[in-house]
Amino acid sequence: MITKPVDPLQRLREALPAEVARHFDRIEEIKSKFIPTPWQPDLVKAIDAVVTNAVQRKNPNLPLTLDNRADTKGLVVIGPTRSGKSRAFRQYFDHHPVFAGYSDPSSASPLLWMSVPSPCTIVQLGRSILTASGYPLERDLPAHRVFEMARNRLREMSKSFLYIEELQHSTHDVPLKEQLNVCDALKTLMESEHIALFLTGVETLLPFVGLDPQLDERLAKFYFRKLVPQQQELLTDMVHVYAEATGLDVAYSDDDALFARLSHASLHAFGLSIETTINAIADCLRKDEKTLTREHFACAYAAKSGRTALDNPFLADRWHEIICKTHVEEANELGPPAATERDKARK
Template identity: 45%
Template sequence: MTTHVSPPARTDSVALLYADAASTQNFTVMETIRAKFLKTARDAHLSTAMGTLIANAVQRENTNLPPSFENRGRGSGLVLVGPTGVGKSKSLERYFNTHPVLAGYADPASASPLVSVSVPSPCTSMQLARALLRATGYALERDMAAHRLWEKAFDRLQAMRKFIVHFDEMQHVVHNMPEKDLQQMADTLKNAMYNRRITLILSGVATLVPFVQHDAQLFRRLAILPFEGITPEKHDDIRRMVGTYVNAAGLADFRRSEIDNADFIARLSRAALKAYGYSIVLTQLAIENALENGSDQLTNEHFATVFAKKTSFSADRNPFLAANWHMIDCAKMFEKAVEAPPPAPISRKRKAKS
């Protein structure tokens, strides 16, 4: 008699690791803090721009017929541009997830009309088309030419009734592209918007802008929305952010702390490379450090400690400690030492012959 042994139940490794991590002190506090999204004026601008984009996407081509997937106009596009760490991807993700129709986009089988693609680096036109197909849930089994891959991707979007496509970190495609390939990429995007009636959202750093301006027709179909870094005028946003996270962590009132001042906020902006998203990361790490050390108040020392751990910068290059913090380039791991000029040659005068 043959005995059949049932295979062991499949266990989710993430659940196991989560159970272990959740047993550590302050895990739940930090999980809650990191899940909190803080809106700024930029998010209001993004919401307005996205509203305009979607309104254009669903306008009827034939006004005598009701609105439908088949009865919509030509596509257009939005380009969200800003420095790394400024918060572009996070803000877009939140907008997508909270939109009553776009939500659920991460599942290709959902009714959401949106497909979002995280562009790999480096990336060619062919690789981008493959990434788009994968985002729709299509497993590509054989090699194809780039133009055939794009045709298949567009056909699949049509069959799935998807008409909004987001390419995140689009600069990975256009960096170092030869002139001929740049034009082909521009033509592909124009074809997507005009002939396939696809609405595009491109997000990336400022080096994406020259590509957008490379082709006049492409430029006319795309609107550019800057997602700017931290400026002195936006320091109040940083102050509110720190205060909100401090309160959420149950620490002493930020408004009565040593770091509720213009000098500290300016130092935090410098350390975060003037990127709002990175300033949030540093603040969360500083709060975690404070909790781990049993402190009931967030201090400058906590920020200095986590910055040193994250960058390995010495104290004289730590913007939370150095007196000349405004001269520190926090984007450079190693700065070339300023070498002293060589000594001037000694002038030796010849003695006159007698």
């Protein structure tokens, strides 16, 4: 008699400590909750424009075919790490009647979702396409052959849209000549295979696509900006939505500057602010407390960063001077932003 092997991940889940398992389902549920940002409607319009263009006929007197389509367009979304770019796209595709099912490359969805490694050369781009499509390449082949196989694979699977995240990896320790090769490959996908591209990454992605004027002209640009003090009410709403979903109250005062601290600790990235909030809620639930406070955020930050109270932006008096990552940005010398009127009204 042959017995089905037990999934080790399922065994691990079943072996979770009681204090963790007790709230595990609630944390899972809120992690799946999507909080729209003020720029989500504009992003939806930008994606819709690419999708609409993909089914527009070049000659309206003839049927829609691969060869009778308008020049293929695409979209580049630029934003800081953990700002919520991929999550916003998933929200769109998951609820679209045609794109749904894209997570399974063998599905009828016209979209293939993929990410690329760092550094990303034309060989790595081709291999990533093949792997994402369910056809990993085990042997070494010349660059032109790998990319040719990737093109054929996309054609065989009838994929018309390609989502590539972290494409700024094409600039990481990659010689300029190879960057141009990757740009040329992407342009070929759009021109010869009529594949619309959705590309996401940080700011270094923008000059990369600008290396090829023809590729750059085909790609619309959309920006996920860092949070600014005037958007603290967005964080206020987000924290309350997640807390209420788990049955928690939220307690803070003007002196706490909770949402300004949250933005600073999360590098002013909305997605990272959500992650920090969920970790704070998990800490509150583990302690069997009913009210989410700044101390829970401090514990969540300490657990992730390993920093002491002196370097914890949820505890330090001069929190706005703390650099919450190891490089790039300087501390805010202007001091903490004032609480907005809406912040005060929520308490």
